[in-house]
Amino acid sequence: MIKKLILIAATLIATSVSAQTTVQLHGLSWHKTGTFNERNYGIGIRNQINQDLAFQVGYYRNSVNKDTFYSVINYTPLTVGPVAVGVFGGFASGYKSPLVGGAMVNIGYVTVRIIPEIRNVTPLTVGLEVGIPF
Numbered sequence: 001m002i003k004k005l006i007l008i009a010a011t012l013i014a015t016s017v018s019a020q021t022t023v024q025l026h027g028l029s030w031h032k033t034g035t036f037n038e039r040n041y042g043i044g045i046r047n048q049i050n051q052d053l054a055f056q057v058g059y060y061r062n063s064v065n066k067d068t069f070y071s072v073i074n075y076t077p078l079t080v081g082p083v084a085v086g087v088f089g090g091f092a093s094g095y096k097s098p099l100v101g102g103a104m105v106n107i108g109y110v111t112v113r114i115i116p117e118i119r120n121v122t123p124l125t126v127g128l129e130v131g132i133p134f
Contacts, residue, residue, distance in 0.1 A: 020048035022109065022131035026060040032117070032124040036063040044070070046131060052077045052086070063125065066094035074104060082108045096121055109133070 026042035044058020054074040062068040072090030079085075089101035102115040109131040117124045 022046045022133050024129050026129045029127040037065050062094045068094035
């Protein structure tokens, strides 16, 4: 089911590529506790729909060493210069739950994602990705 949603989302993005589209390179994460894979290499595509809203799909190797295919909506209504702050939510495979979400900060083309602790599932996690416009 998740892979079908990602395929549909990728098709929608591919048909609406604009100057607001970036390739997202996933790289690193940090976990407050535990032993996890903190090199989460992968790639995605983000389409900025308007100033506050973006849609993103992609793949990365997750913190428990499983393949993750994801589809998320980014909402960043607070903007000051090159810094935008908001939230994200969507679906991601390779975890106990297919739902994912948290806070995010964009500083230019760099995105920091903060996933809150979920008791008995995951510690507080911070992830980093970089966008390349095309």
